[in-house]
Amino acid sequence: GENxxxxxxxxxxxxxxxxxxxxxxxxxxxxxxxxxKQELGKRPQLIIDIRSNVGEKKDQRIAVTLNKTAKxxxxxxxxxxxxxxxxxxxxxxxxxxxxxxxxKSTFGDGTxxxxxx
Amino acid sequence: xxxxxxxxxxxxxxxxxxxxxxxxxxxxxxxxxxxxRQFPKQSLMLMATSNEGSKATYEQGVEKDKFLINHAxxxxxxxxxxSAHPEDSSFYICSASRTYNSPLHFGNGTRLTVT
Numbered sequence: 001g002e003n004x005x006x007x008x009x010x011x012x013x014x015x016x017x018x019x020x021x022x023x024x025x026x027x028x029x030x031x032x033x034x035x036x037k038q039e040l041g042k043r044p045q046l047i048i049d050i051r052s053n054v055g056e057k058k059d060q061r062i063a064v065t066l067n068k069t070a071k072x073x074x075x076x077x078x079x080x081x082x083x084x085x086x087x088x089x090x091x092x093x094x095x096x097x098x099x100x101x102x103x104k105s106t107f108g109d110g111t112x113x114x115x116x117x
Numbered sequence: 118x119x120x121x122x123x124x125x126x127x128x129x130x131x132x133x134x135x136x137x138x139x140x141x142x143x144x145x146x147x148x149x150x151x152x153x154r155q156f157p158k159q160s161l162m163l164m165a166t167s168n169e170g171s172k173a174t175y176e177q178g179v180e181k182d183k184f185l186i187n188h189a190x191x192x193x194x195x196x197x198x199x200s201a202h203p204e205d206s207s208f209y210i211c212s213a214s215r216t217y218n219s220p221l222h223f224g225n226g227t228r229l230t231v232t
Contacts, residue, residue: 043223095218109160
């Protein structure tokens with residue numbers, strides 16, 4: 001099955017600095033890579049995603065890059081703000097076949113990001 | 118759009134009793150829903166995949182007789198923790214997506230405490 005590794009487990013940055021979180025995956029069939037943000041006591045919410053036919057995607061201060069050959073993808077947050085403090089999860093899934101495994105996401109262990117004002 | 122409602126948000130029960138948690142997709146149909154368990158400061162551990170109209174698929178190590186899943190309709194899946202024990206105390210959360218391989222929309226989670 002798929003294995004997703006996420007680093008670092010904790011990350012502390014100064015407000016205004018950039019933050020980078022990296023994930024690697026093992027299943028070359030994976031073709032969908034979302035990132036979720038979970039604030040304390042709340043549900044995870046999608047912040048950005050990328051599919052395997054794209055190398056990079058950006059949405060304001062957030063960007064994701066994908067290297068299919070190396071099987072890794074990264075989340076980049078620029079000009080960090082205190083409200084960016086949360087746990088971030090990467091995930092990987094595929095739609096190789098329409099069985100019960102299709103769309104089942106494998107999550108990384110999460111990165112706790114702290115942005116110091 | 119794409120709202121998933123989970124109920125209850127928290128529940129306290131005594132050992133040996135059963136607890137039912139509901140997960141509803143409010144504005145879309147979800148052929149598949151997922152149930153997770155999340156320990157403090159840890160990742161989402163997938164327990165099972167809930168399939169509408171068929172049996173759930175459980176992950177290795179998850180007791181299907183203890184964690185009963187029913188996906189009665191395209192908008193409702195339920196997780197019943199049977200004969201609950203203190204070690205079942207945890208945060209349970211569901212998710213659903215509109216289609217395969219698309220963003221997951223999570224419920225707000227259920228904090229279960231078994232005394």
